[in-house]
Amino acid sequence: MKMNTKASTLLSTFVFLTFFHLSLVSCRKTISDRGENGFTLDLIHRDSPHSPFYNPSNTQSNRLRNAFHRSFSRASFFKKSSLAAPNTIQSDISPIPGEYLMKLSIGTPPVEIVAIADTGSDLTWTQCKPCENCFEQSSPLFDSKKSSTYKTAGCDVEECTSIGSSSCVKGNVCQYQMSYGDQSHTIGDLAFDKFTFPSTSGKDVAIPNVAFGCGHDNGGTFNNYTSGIIGLGGGEVSIINQLDKEINGKFSYCLISIPLDSPVSNVTSHINFGSSATVSGSDVVSTPLIKKDPSTFYYLNLEGVSVGNKTLKFKSSKIGSGGEEGNIIIDSGTTLTFLPNDFYSSLESTLVDSISANRKEDPSGTFRLCYESENGTIDAPMIVTHFTNADLELSPSSTFAEIEQGLVCLTIVPADEIAIFGNLAQGNFLIGYDLVANKLSFKPADCTKY
Numbered sequence: 545m546k547m548n549t550k551a552s553t554l555l556s557t558f559v560f561l562t563f564f565h566l567s568l569v570s571c572r573k574t575i576s577d578r579g580e581n582g583f584t585l586d587l588i589h590r591d592s593p594h595s596p597f598y599n600p601s602n603t604q605s606n607r608l609r610n611a612f613h614r615s616f617s618r619a620s621f622f623k624k625s626s627l628a629a630p631n632t633i634q635s636d637i638s639p640i641p642g643e644y645l646m647k648l649s650i651g652t653p654p655v656e657i658v659a660i661a662d663t664g665s666d667l668t669w670t671q672c673k674p675c676e677n678c679f680e681q682s683s684p685l686f687d688s689k690k691s692s693t694y695k696t697a698g699c700d701v702e703e704c705t706s707i708g709s710s711s712c713v714k715g716n717v718c719q720y721q722m723s724y725g726d727q728s729h730t731i732g733d734l735a736f737d738k739f740t741f742p743s744t745s746g747k748d749v750a751i752p753n754v755a756f757g758c759g760h761d762n763g764g765t766f767n768n769y770t771s772g773i774i775g776l777g778g779g780e781v782s783i784i785n786q787l788d789k790e791i792n793g794k795f796s797y798c799l800i801s802i803p804l805d806s807p808v809s810n811v812t813s814h815i816n817f818g819s820s821a822t823v824s825g826s827d828v829v830s831t832p833l834i835k836k837d838p839s840t841f842y843y844l845n846l847e848g849v850s851v852g853n854k855t856l857k858f859k860s861s862k863i864g865s866g867g868e869e870g871n872i873i874i875d876s877g878t879t880l881t882f883l884p885n886d887f888y889s890s891l892e893s894t895l896v897d898s899i900s901a902n903r904k905e906d907p908s909g910t911f912r913l914c915y916e917s918e919n920g921t922i923d924a925p926m927i928v929t930h931f932t933n934a935d936l937e938l939s940p941s942s943t944f945a946e947i948e949q950g951l952v953c954l955t956i957v958p959a960d961e962i963a964i965f966g967n968l969a970q971g972n973f974l975i976g977y978d979l980v981a982n983k984l985s986f987k988p989a990d991c992t993k994y
Contacts, residue, residue, distance in 0.1 A: 582791075582816065582817060582818035582819035582820030582821065583741070583749055583816070583817055583818065583820060584814050584815070584816045584817075584820050585646075585741065585814065585815050585816075585817075586812045586813070586814060587644055587661075587797060587799075587812060587813040587814055587815050588644065588645060588812055588813070589643055589644060589813070590643050590644060590645060590660075591607045591610075591611065591643075592812075594812065595645055596645070596658065596682075596769035597645070597769055605947060605948040605949075608945065608947050608948075609908070609910070609947070611643065611879040612879060612880060612910055612947075614643070614879070615878045615879045615880040615882075615966065616880075616910075618664070618875075618877060618878050619878060619880075619882050619959055619962060619964055622664070622841070622873060622875070622878075622962050622964060643876070643877050643878075643879065643967065644660065644661050644662075644876065644877070645658055645659070645660060645661065645769075645770065646658070646659050646660070646661035646774045648739055648740060648741050648774075649739070649740040649741075650670065650686055650691070650737050650738070650739055650740075650756070651686065651688070651690070651691030651692075651693060651694055651737050651738060652691055652692045652693040652737075652738055653690075653691075654738070654740045655684070655686050655687075655690075655691070656683065657670050657683065657686065657771040657772065658683065658769060658770055658771060659770055659771055659772045659773055659774045660766075660770050660772070660773050660774065661773075661774035661776055662773055662774065662775065662776060662777070662877050663776045663777055663842065663875055663876045663877055664777060664840065664841065664875055664877050665773050665775040665776070665777055665782075665840065666775040666777045666778075666779035666780070666781050666782040666840050667707060667720065667722055667756075667757055667773065667775045667781055667782075668754070668755075668756040668757065668772070668773060668774050668775045668781075668782075668783055669720075669722070669730050669732065669756055669757030669758070669759050669772045669773055670686050670756065670757075670758070670759065670771045670772035671685050671686065671759050671762050671771050671772060672685060672686045672687070672688055672732060672733075672758035672759055672760055673685045673686070673687040673688070673689075674760060675759075675760055675761075675762070676760050676761050677761045677762065677763055678759075678760075678761075678762050678763070679762055679763055679764070679766045681770070681771050682769055683771060685771070686758070686771070688735065688737075688758055691737055691738075693737050693738045693752065694735060694736070694737045695735060695736050695737070696717045696718070696733050696734070696735045696736075696758075697717070697718040697733075697734040697735055697736060697755065698716045698717070698718060699712040699716055699717070699718050700716075701718065702780070703718075703734060703755040703780070703781050704718035704720075704734055706779070706780040706781050707720050707722075707734065707781060709721045709722065710734065717733055717734075718733065718734040719731070719732065719733055719734070720732060720733075720734050720757050722757070724764065727764055727765075728762075728763065728764020728765050728766055729761075729762065729763055729764055730757060730759040730761070730762040730772070730773075731759065731760065731761040731762070732757050732758045732759035732760045732761065732762075733757070733758045733760070734755060734756075734757055734758075735755070735756060735757075735758045736753045736754065736755055736756075737753075737754065737756065738750055738751065738752045738753070738754070739751045739754040739756075751787065751790065754783070754786055755781055755786060757772075759772060777839075777840035777841065777842075778839050778840055778841065778842055778979070779838075779839045779840045780839075782840070784977075784979070785979075787817065788979075790817075790818060791817040791818035791821070792818060792980060793977075793978060793979035793980040794817070794818060794819075794821040794822070794976065794977065794978050794979070794980070795815060795816060795817045795818075795821045795976075795977050796815070796816045796820075796821040796822075796823055796974060796975060796976035796977065796985075797813065797814065797815040797816065797876070797974075797975055798813060798814055798972075798973070798974045798975070798989055798991035798994035799813045799876075799967060799970050799971045799972070799973070799991060800812070800813050800971070800972065800991035800992055811992050813991060814991075814994055816994070821976055821977075822976070823974055823975070823976030823985040823986075823987050824987075825987055827987060827988060828985050828986065828987045829933065829934035829935065829936070829985070829986050830933060830934060830983045830984065830985040830986070831844055831845065831931040831932050831933050831934035831983065831984055831986075832844075832845065832869075832932055832933075832982060832983055832984075833977070833978075833979070833982045833983055833984050834869050834870030834982075835870075835982065836863075836870045841873045841875070842873065842874050842875070842977070842984070843863075843869075843870030843871075843872070843873055843874075844870065844871075844872050844873075844874055844931050844932075844965065844984060845869045845870060845871055845872070845931060845932045846858045846860075846871055846872045846929060846930070846931055846963065846965075847930045847931065847932060848930040849883075849887075849891060849927065849928065849929055849930065850926075850927065850928040850930065851891065851894045851895055851898055851925050851926075851927055852898055852925040852926065854894055855930070856887070856890050856891060856894065858871070858887060858930075859884070859886065859887055860872070860883075860884045860887065860961075860963055863961070863962060863963065869932075871963060872963035872964065872965055873962075873963065873964050873965070874964075874965045874970070874984070875964050875965070875966065875967070876967050876970070877967070878964050878966040878967065879955075879966050879967055879968055880955050880956070880957050880964075880966045880968065881955065881956045881957070881964060881965055881966040881968065881969045882956075882957055882958070882959035882962055882963060882964040882966070883956060883957075883958065883959065883963055884958070884959060884960075884961060884962070884963060885958045885959070885960060888912075888956070888957070888958035888959075889958070891956065892912060892913050892954070895913060895924075895925070895954065896913070898924075898925045899915065899922065899923065899924055899925070900923060901915040901916065901917065901922040901923065901952075902915060902916040903915055903916075904916045904951060906947070906951065906953055910947075910953075910957075911947070911953035911954060911957065912954070912957065912958065913953065913954040914947075914951055914952065914953040914954070915951075915952050915953075916950060916951070916952075917946065917950060917951065917952045918950060920946045920952065921952075922940075922944065922952050924940040924943070924944055925940075926938070926939075926940070927940075927943050927956075929965070929969070934984075934986060936969075936973070936986055937988075938969055939972075942955070942968050942969055942971050942972075943955055943956060943968075943969070945968070955968050955969075956969075971991075972988065972989060972990070972991050973986045973987065973988060973989060974986070974987040974989040974991070974994050975987075
């Protein structure tokens, strides 16, 4: 199968879900109609022209290289966390924050924040006054004293005990401490307040008593365009589980390809909640979501990968705790797909036998399999991932990318004892999470329509 032109390859290189200048675009019913409502949010990648991170002076190659570097750093954390001993507490360490931004408001009256939304984190937090040690932030810090609906969490509440790293050194106030894979950190008070999602239709969705961290000591590599993290992982304190009664454990997203070199783009990816998250149709395939520790991550079971007509049986080391199944993590915040070294070597060898283009080394040493390409095209076979009960055809435009002029590389890379299904591979699928039925559904889709 022949890849698209150079321009099409670049458009397909970055797919966007986690997490994000998220803004509500539709709300079919009010949030108070529990179990019967749905709403949709925009998802904007950190390198999109819509993002406050966007730097028009950066080349497409620089953006790709930066995203790939973040992927390797993030994968390193996943390895350490998923391979930890069952009795080792890992919930107080999170991966380097993901690829997306989210916009919402906290408190009464509402104060807008822009935060990194992340499927690899549970705790939601923002910088708060008074701030003993904070990173520079372009927007005003949240002042809890000015919110009539703010209240600190006691040490005996479920949310406090589920964080994993909390203490009570100043009365009955739960204090949290969270560190990230890049040595960034946040320390502060666990609290409850109203979260408001702004709708472009003019109707806000307000959710009371959402648990979050009010950070008074924060530092590291966070950018001044953000104020914190929105936790969208699978743990108890994540936004997803806190909205369980409102959304019935259902959310979905569709990641589109967008032109990173365009100063204006009218398309965005979306994330849907509740009734809006339904994934249906004759072309839908579903695979079990495997429950394991750490519960933050979303685990699937990969049985094999096909290259053309040849199928390779997937073999991997055990990741996480809780059984042999659940051998790969699906993650919106990781750009690349990572496969264990031995299996990757077999996959690479099979691809080499199937591709007639001239092989070329990546000067940076990042990628193992690259080819020369004068116009951004190579003849590449279809790669199919075989999850339990679900086969996904990955187009060459999502598995190969032109990382710089004249050089096309495989965006599947080797890793030590970890497997991650990254966001490039998830592009142009409507992907639905059902945490009640414990299943993940895939539907091939034109994501500009979702």
